[in-house]
Amino acid sequence: MRIDPHTHSSCSDGTDSPAALMARAAEAGLDVVGLTDHDTTAGWAEAAGAVGSTGVALLRGTEVSCAVDGVTLHLLAYLFDVEAPGLTEAFEHARTSRSTRARQMVELLAADYPITWEDVEAQAAGAVTIGRPHIADALVAAGSFDSRGVAFAGPLATASPYYVRHWALDPVRACELVRAAGGVPVAAHPRAASRQRRLVPDAVFADMTDAGLAALEVDHRDHGPAEREQARELARYLGIGTSGSSDYHGAGKPNRLGENLMPPALLEQIVGEGSIPLVTA
Structure with a gap:
């Protein structure tokens, strides 16, 4: 089973509509694709409507903006109840x-x-x-x-004089809110040093695990071999799963659908723990 659990549509910063994303997932030979636009579920309905015609199952999710001590961390939240209080307000x-x-x-x-x-x-x-x-x-x-x-x-880098920070949830609190909404949290590209000068300390991931973190995204374009091994070792230490994804954005980035994948066992765990189902044909 080929599962790419982390992609973006035009509802946030991707270039494909949710339906077009589903079609491209089919062309890439995926069995399951996760739509995880930034801080929104706006694309879920359109993507779900394309499941029947594409034959690709939809893993509904959101990439949650988080930060701790000025360091950004993104959290993938899967299969949560959009009617649950707290998380929607944070979005x-x-x-x-x-x-x-x-x-x-x-x-x-x-x-x-x-x-x-x-x-x-x-x-x-x-x-x-x-x-x-x-x-x-x-x-x-x-x-x-x-x-x-x-x-x-250049000018959009975090160290640029043009850069301005935005509000973001504490990642431990974010894990609590995702779990309270019946969802399953996975930390996105936790060792992507190229994105910023500092990384979130391991102790924060330990606190996130206590709050319900299910896995770390290890196999990602922004992780080199050393970063992948560091993330894999941290997941082993924490006793949680590992994932992989393309973080596909369409024409906006070179990332290719299916270039990294989620293990089927982790998808089974997420579906078992989530409060809403995988959308299948």
């Missing part, structure tokens, strides 16, 4: 903060680059969550950079 808070942060960054960038907020909105094309990828796309469209990646390595 709304994060989306509002991301939008405010994006506007502030555009104001700073506009002093040196030909970019406006209207340019960013045009690139977002109705996305529920507007973030740095849309700013990057606007900079590319303006001719300032050749690609999202180059823009992220």
